[in-house]
Amino acid sequence: MLDTHPNPDPPRPLRILISGAGIAGPALALHLVRLPPPLRCDITIVERHPDLRASGQQIDLRGQGIAAMRTLGIEPAVRAVIVDEPGLRFLDGRGRTVAYFGSNKTGKGAQTFSAEWEIMRGDLCRVLYAATRDLDGVRYLFGTTVAEFEQADGSVKVRLSDGTVGEYDLLVGCDGIGSRIRSKICADGQPDMIKPVGMAMALYTIPPKEGDPPEATWMNLPGRRYFMTRRDRPDCLRVYIGYGGHNEQLKQALKHGSVAQQKAAWADIFKHDMHQYAQVPRYIEGLSSPEADDFWTQELVQINPASWSQGRVVLVGDAGYCPSPLTGMGTSLALAGAYVLAGEIARACGPKAREQGVEPRDNIPRALKEYETVLRPFVQHVHSLPVRRYAKFGAPESRWAIALLRWLFWLIATLRIDLLFQRFASDDRGPWQLPDYPELSTPKP
Numbered sequence: 001m002l003d004t005h006p007n008p009d010p011p012r013p014l015r016i017l018i019s020g021a022g023i024a025g026p027a028l029a030l031h032l033v034r035l036p037p038p039l040r041c042d043i044t045i046v047e048r049h050p051d052l053r054a055s056g057q058q059i060d061l062r063g064q065g066i067a068a069m070r071t072l073g074i075e076p077a078v079r080a081v082i083v084d085e086p087g088l089r090f091l092d093g094r095g096r097t098v099a100y101f102g103s104n105k106t107g108k109g110a111q112t113f114s115a116e117w118e119i120m121r122g123d124l125c126r127v128l129y130a131a132t133r134d135l136d137g138v139r140y141l142f143g144t145t146v147a148e149f150e151q152a153d154g155s156v157k158v159r160l161s162d163g164t165v166g167e168y169d170l171l172v173g174c175d176g177i178g179s180r181i182r183s184k185i186c187a188d189g190q191p192d193m194i195k196p197v198g199m200a201m202a203l204y205t206i207p208p209k210e211g212d213p214p215e216a217t218w219m220n221l222p223g224r225r226y227f228m229t230r231r232d233r234p235d236c237l238r239v240y241i242g243y244g245g246h247n248e249q250l251k252q253a254l255k256h257g258s259v260a261q262q263k264a265a266w267a268d269i270f271k272h273d274m275h276q277y278a279q280v281p282r283y284i285e286g287l288s289s290p291e292a293d294d295f296w297t298q299e300l301v302q303i304n305p306a307s308w309s310q311g312r313v314v315l316v317g318d319a320g321y322c323p324s325p326l327t328g329m330g331t332s333l334a335l336a337g338a339y340v341l342a343g344e345i346a347r348a349c350g351p352k353a354r355e356q357g358v359e360p361r362d363n364i365p366r367a368l369k370e371y372e373t374v375l376r377p378f379v380q381h382v383h384s385l386p387v388r389r390y391a392k393f394g395a396p397e398s399r400w401a402i403a404l405l406r407w408l409f410w411l412i413a414t415l416r417i418d419l420l421f422q423r424f425a426s427d428d429r430g431p432w433q434l435p436d437y438p439e440l441s442t443p444k445p
Helices: 024-032 064-071 075-079 121-132 180-185 248-256 259-269 280-288 290-294 330-349 351-355 360-383 387-394 399-415 417-424
Strands: 014-019 041-047 058-061 087-091 097-102 117-120 138-142 146-152 155-160 165-168 170-173 194-206 216-221 225-230 237-243 296-303 313-315
Touching: 014 024, 014 165, 014 360, 024 041, 024 121, 024 330, 058 064, 058 121, 058 330, 064 075, 064 117, 064 330, 075 121, 097 399, 117 121, 146 180, 155 170, 170 180, 180 313, 194 280, 194 290, 194 387, 216 399, 237 259, 237 280, 248 259, 248 296, 259 280, 280 290, 330 351, 330 360, 351 360, 399 417
Parallel strands: 014 041, 014 170, 041 138, 087 216, 170 313
Antiparallel strands: 058 117, 087 097, 146 155, 155 165, 194 237, 194 296, 216 225, 225 237
16 A cells, blocks of 8 residues: 655754854764754854964863763774873972872873873864864854854844855854853843953963973962973973963953063063073073964953853853863863753754654754753853862962972872872762763764
8 A cells, every 4th residue: 555644855954053163163063964864964164263273272081071072983083192191290499390190091080180181172173173074064164253143033144254144043152262152142241151260371382402301390489370381292392371460461461462462471470580490481481482373371261151042042162161271171061062962952853853743943942951951060060160279279379388389299299199089089070971862873982
């Protein structure tokens, strides 16, 4: 007998615009483009830089972030660019090692400062870009931003900076802590949305010297200042400088200054230490080296809007819930957020939607609400970490407080208390675990 009720035509692809080609945006695209038929996605990723911005600091994956990375099927590519950092050395003012904490590479227990999954931000960006750039249903537009958008009649009408106008079923802001998407959907006043944590930081590269250790190093200076170095490659040295006090020149340079003005402001903060502490002249003079063209500086903040979405516009990663680098969880939150959002879209807009007589795109607002419901407990736990205390503890004001901090680290290292912590603690942040989404097509390991 002939079937008089043939299957309906497959739904048209979901039209999705992602602002930001860093980590969260391509990770989300990689999940969405793999959605099982009949659900399909047509994804455009816009990036304000003229090409892939493959720079930035050394980042790490921890706990739930490692599980989220594995759902993308990129573990072999990530392992290929892992930074082999043996550990962290705390130094005194003469550059001598006071305490040493080795990395935990057992895959069990809590990670130390130097994690098993250390990777340069730029390398992770390249891995995600390589995994998505040639996929059907994904296209990149560099040197392009979202100029404006409005929502009406079940879609988002967007005008890009190149003048192109298009309609999308979903607009995703993955454009970092300075997110323009967030500023538009949160424009009605959220005074506590951006919370400074009491620390500014700069990062840049200088030429290496013989004797530079492969380990990370940390040296405190009075006045809530510090230097840190990391060496992901033998042909360079990464320098991190931090300051937890108030300096009007630096404050204004961070807000409105040029790169040259920002470098000058940082140099001024350390100008009286040029001959008092080991390596300070080298690090500060290194600001003018050709290698320092990757200079980056920022006041460290947490982003905490009351809601991550409005209608068909949603935030993922630092744009919606930056926890600050002091938590070590920014990248892990971004990858977990991309996974949960993709999973909720797959669940709400998949075959069950058609069975209920609903077009997949009509269920997107529902998916965004579930995304926030599922992920927010994890974000709240990470945001509850006492980052302002971390900033004060890690960068003391006085010489005696620095001496006490060094003694404390010496004692912990001598008694091997860090090893007990590694053995009996978990690397997960809180009880939240990555949900299972059978609706997603996760590659087999």
